[in-house]
Amino acid sequence: xxxxxxxxxxxxxxxxxxxxxxxxxxxxxxxxxxxxxxxxxxxxxxxxxxxxxxxxxxxxxxxxxxxxxxxxxxxxxxxxxxxxxxxxxxxxxxxxxxxxxxxxxxxxxxxxxxxxxxxxxxxxxxxxxxxxxxxxxxxxxxxxxxxxxxxxxxxxxxxxxxxxxxxxxxxxxxxxxxxxxxxxxxxxxxxxxxxxxxxxxxxxxxxxxxxxxxxxxxxxxxxxxxxxxxxxxxxxxxxxxxxxxxxxxxxxxxxxxxxxxxxxxxxxxxxxxxxxxxxxxxxxxxxxxx
Amino acid sequence: xxxxxxxxxxxxxxxxxxxxxxxxxxxxxxxxxxxxxxxxxxxxxxxxxxxxxxxxxxxxxxxxxxxxxxxxxxxxxxxxxxxxxxxxxxxxxxxxxxxxxxxxxxxxxxxxxxxxxxxxxxxxxxxxxxxxxxxxxxxxxxxxxxxxxxxxxxxxxxxxxxxxxxxxxxxxxxxxxxxxxxxxxxxxxxxxxxxxxxxxxxxxxxxxxxxxxxxxxxxxxxxxxxxxxxxxxxxxxxxxxxxxxxxxxxxxxxxxxxxxxxxxxxxxxxxxxxxxxxxxxxxxxxxx
Numbered sequence: 001x002x003x004x005x006x007x008x009x010x011x012x013x014x015x016x017x018x019x020x021x022x023x024x025x026x027x028x029x030x031x032x033x034x035x036x037x038x039x040x041x042x043x044x045x046x047x048x049x050x051x052x053x054x055x056x057x058x059x060x061x062x063x064x065x066x067x068x069x070x071x072x073x074x075x076x077x078x079x080x081x082x083x084x085x086x087x088x089x090x091x092x093x094x095x096x097x098x099x100x101x102x103x104x105x106x107x108x109x110x111x112x113x114x115x116x117x118x119x120x121x122x123x124x125x126x127x128x129x130x131x132x133x134x135x136x137x138x139x140x141x142x143x144x145x146x147x148x149x150x151x152x153x154x155x156x157x158x159x160x161x162x163x164x165x166x167x168x169x170x171x172x173x174x175x176x177x178x179x180x181x182x183x184x185x186x187x188x189x190x191x192x193x194x195x196x197x198x199x200x201x202x203x204x205x206x207x208x209x210x211x212x213x214x215x216x217x218x219x220x221x222x223x224x225x226x227x228x229x230x231x232x233x234x235x236x237x238x239x240x241x242x243x244x245x246x247x248x249x250x251x252x253x254x255x256x257x258x259x260x261x262x263x264x265x266x267x268x269x270x271x272x273x274x275x276x277x278x279x280x281x282x283x284x285x286x287x288x289x290x
Numbered sequence: 291x292x293x294x295x296x297x298x299x300x301x302x303x304x305x306x307x308x309x310x311x312x313x314x315x316x317x318x319x320x321x322x323x324x325x326x327x328x329x330x331x332x333x334x335x336x337x338x339x340x341x342x343x344x345x346x347x348x349x350x351x352x353x354x355x356x357x358x359x360x361x362x363x364x365x366x367x368x369x370x371x372x373x374x375x376x377x378x379x380x381x382x383x384x385x386x387x388x389x390x391x392x393x394x395x396x397x398x399x400x401x402x403x404x405x406x407x408x409x410x411x412x413x414x415x416x417x418x419x420x421x422x423x424x425x426x427x428x429x430x431x432x433x434x435x436x437x438x439x440x441x442x443x444x445x446x447x448x449x450x451x452x453x454x455x456x457x458x459x460x461x462x463x464x465x466x467x468x469x470x471x472x473x474x475x476x477x478x479x480x481x482x483x484x485x486x487x488x489x490x491x492x493x494x495x496x497x498x499x500x501x502x503x504x505x506x507x508x509x510x511x512x513x514x515x516x517x518x519x520x521x522x523x524x525x526x527x528x529x530x531x532x533x534x535x536x537x538x539x540x541x542x543x544x545x546x547x548x549x550x551x552x553x554x555x556x557x558x559x560x561x562x563x564x565x566x567x568x569x570x571x572x573x574x575x576x577x578x
Contacts, residue, residue: 009330011300011463016488038464039298039495041488060370080391096470096503101391102370115370141499142470147433175300175463176329179433199549200305200332207330210430228540229547253543261486262517 001161002290003154005035005188007173007181007212008195009204014224014251015194017261018279019172020045021268024130025283031166032128033157034136035150035184036174037121045266048126048134056123056137056152058145060100060115062093068112075104075113096142120145123153125160133160147179154187168290177211185212190290191219192248197232205236209243219245220289222282224257226250246289249282251275291574292457294326294476298492298499300463303482303512303536306546307566308460309336310553314563315570316420320455324446325425326472327462328411328438334425335549339416347411347426349437350390352403354381359402365394374403386433411438413445422450435468443475456570465499473500478573479507480533480566486517490524497530510566513538533569534562 006022008015020042023032034042062083064075071091076084083097084104105113123137135157139146157169173184185191191212195205205221212219221240226233233250240247251257254275260267268276295308304327312323325333352365352374365374365381373387374394385408395403410432416423426442428435439462446457461472473479479500483493493509500507509525514535525532536542537558545552552559 010332012302038466039300039492041299041491044487044491078392078396096474099389099391100370101389101393102368103391103393103397106368106393106397139466141465141495141502142467144467146466176327176435177428177430178329178435178468182431182433196547198547199335200330201547203332203335204330207430214431225543228543232547258486258516261488264487 001158001167001169002189003169003171003187004190004192004286004290005171005173005184006192006194007184007208008175008193009177009208010195010201011175013194013196013201014257016041016172017045017257017267018194018222018224019170020266021279022283022286023128023132023170024266024268025280026168026170027130028132029166030132030168030170031157031161032132032134033153033169033171034134035153035171035180037137037139037146037149037153037180038174040136040138042172043136044264045261046128046130046134047264048128048136050124050126052125053122055119056121056149057117058120058148059118060102061095061118062098062100062102062104062113063116064091064093065112065114066090068110070110072109074107074109078103078107099144121149123149123156125156133164135160147183150180150183151186154184168287177208181208181211185215185217188215188217190286191217192286193219193221193245195221195223195236196225197223197229197236199232202232202236202239206239209245218289220248220286221245222248223250225253227252248285249278251278291453292459292476293478293480293570294459294461294473295480295482296461296469296473296496297463297482298465298496299483299488302484302489304463305332305336305460306512306552307480307482307510308458309333310551310559311563311566312421312458313551314553314560315456315567321421321458322446322450322455323421323423323458323460324442325460326439326442327460328426328428328435328442329462331425331427333460334416334423336551337416337418337423339418339423341414342417343415345413346409347413347438347441348407349410350392350405351385351388351408352383352395353406354383355402355404357402358400360400362399365398365403368393368397390437413442435462436471439468439471465495469499470503473505474503476505477577478570479505480510481507482510482512483521484513484517485511485519485521489517490520493521494524508533508569511535534565536562
């Protein structure tokens with residue numbers, strides 16, 4: 001079983017539309033995992049029906065029992081996250097700032113502080129409209145620990161792939177280079193980098209590749225809207241060559257890309273379009289490389 | 291006056307709006323632009339600027355000093371992040387898991403885990419023709435953006451205490467902890483989105499987040515003309531002000547791809563920025 005992760009560094013390069021297209025092309029060979037738990041969008045295209053949903057708990061939150069609290073202020077003194085508010089001498093916890101380290105509870109002389117498990121989101125196992133297993137999740141507003149939710153989504157996808165003997169797990173990653181991305185990359189066999197020929201597209205590609213490189217994962221790249229700036233596309237191609245990244249495909253700028261999304265469809269479902277052929281060839285390449 | 295530019299979805303135009311608005315607004319007002327998307331900072335790519343200050347940013351992590359350590363294991367017990375682990379006769383620290391809460395260090399009976407600085411990124415201050423620009427950049431491999439965002443905000447507060455200055459913040463994408471940190475001190479949030487099903491889905495998440503934070507916000511629609519009218523409809527039904535609609539033009543995409551500002555070359559963009567500026571200036575007068 002091989003894990004293929006699609007990331008981009010920069011948002012809005014077409015990562016999710018491309019991943020959803022691969023999902024359709026992968027048919028019965030894939031289990032799909034949407035690991036962009038912060039702003040998940042793939043469900044819009046794949047319209048899954050949830051078969052199982054569960055809350056996800058990770059980390060803790062401090063709660064002060066005002067009946068026991070003597071307002072001594074020890075918790076305020078030790079908190080490094082400015083999470084203890086003091087108003088008229090009453091100490092309370094600022095839920096958004098608390099990082100659940102538990103230090104306050106440990107130093108409270110009257111045991112007025114308890115740590116409760118924190119519900120940080122929900123995850124779902126679903127069936128796409130193509131009848132494929134699809135694991136996705138939604139992080140709660142302002143929640144921490146997105147990396148752990150990503151790891152959980154990936155583990156569920158792995159279990160399903162093993163159970164039903166599916167050769168590929170296809171993962172839609174999140175933008176950036178921080179904890180959810182690191183979590184998406186761990187255990188991956190092949191990374192697909194989606195970029196666009198803009199100064200920011202190339203800048204972000206270089207940064208996220210530095211991370212991929214640290215993990216020693218093989219990578220390929222798709223340049224979306226490649227004809228919007230040929231100079232930048234050539235610069236990207238040069239970078240790919242220098243870093244030994246496989247150039248999987250260049251997609252031309254095509255209104256069909258947005259049109260498909262507006263119709264809540266994947267690009268490869270539209271009839272008579274060039275993008276479909278290019279994406280089909282890319283998917284065949286990726287399967288061999290993974 | 292602090293204004294954060296945010297969006298649920300990535301790639302909707304946060305940086306385009308931040309850089310163009312900063313440049314436009316600075317013709318007649320004092321402006322500081324700060325790039326808080328420390329994982330992928332892009333604003334600087336669109337500005338011609340001169341570096342005037344640079345400093346390393348750190349987080350504090352415990353470092354084991356074995357001399358007096360009795361291997362009691364208290365450090366491991368008090369760490370909620372599993373960042374400190376006792377293995378046979380050693381204490382191991384995993385810096386990427388550490389949240390710098392100091393519990394292990396301060397609760398150690400023999401002071402064997404003193405806190406030490408570890409570099410997590412860099413802050414740079416630039417000067418453009420008309421305004422100051424600050425950017426922070428997280429080291430690759432460093433997972434936590436929040437401590438760097440926090441320190442960057444502190445730097446701006448200290449260097450530019452005058453509340454008459456328009457302080458613009460280019461925020462990270464999403465709705466999780468980095469966005470909260472970047473927006474929680476702002477007076478107003480501009481949410482930028484695009485008129486597609488993805489754009490709608492993600493702007494609703496962003497709107498819910500801002501409501502949860504009890505923040506005032508408005509929406510700017512970018513690439514207006516592609517997709518559909520669902521965001522117009524959503525905003526009208528929910529009484530959310532639409533501050534501007536930036537049209538979908540190939541010329542914009544081409545200028546953007548080269549890293550150029552738009553407002554001085556594309557009149558439609560200038561017109562829309564004027565609307566945002568009028569809104570902000572009015573807002574500032576009413577909040578005074």
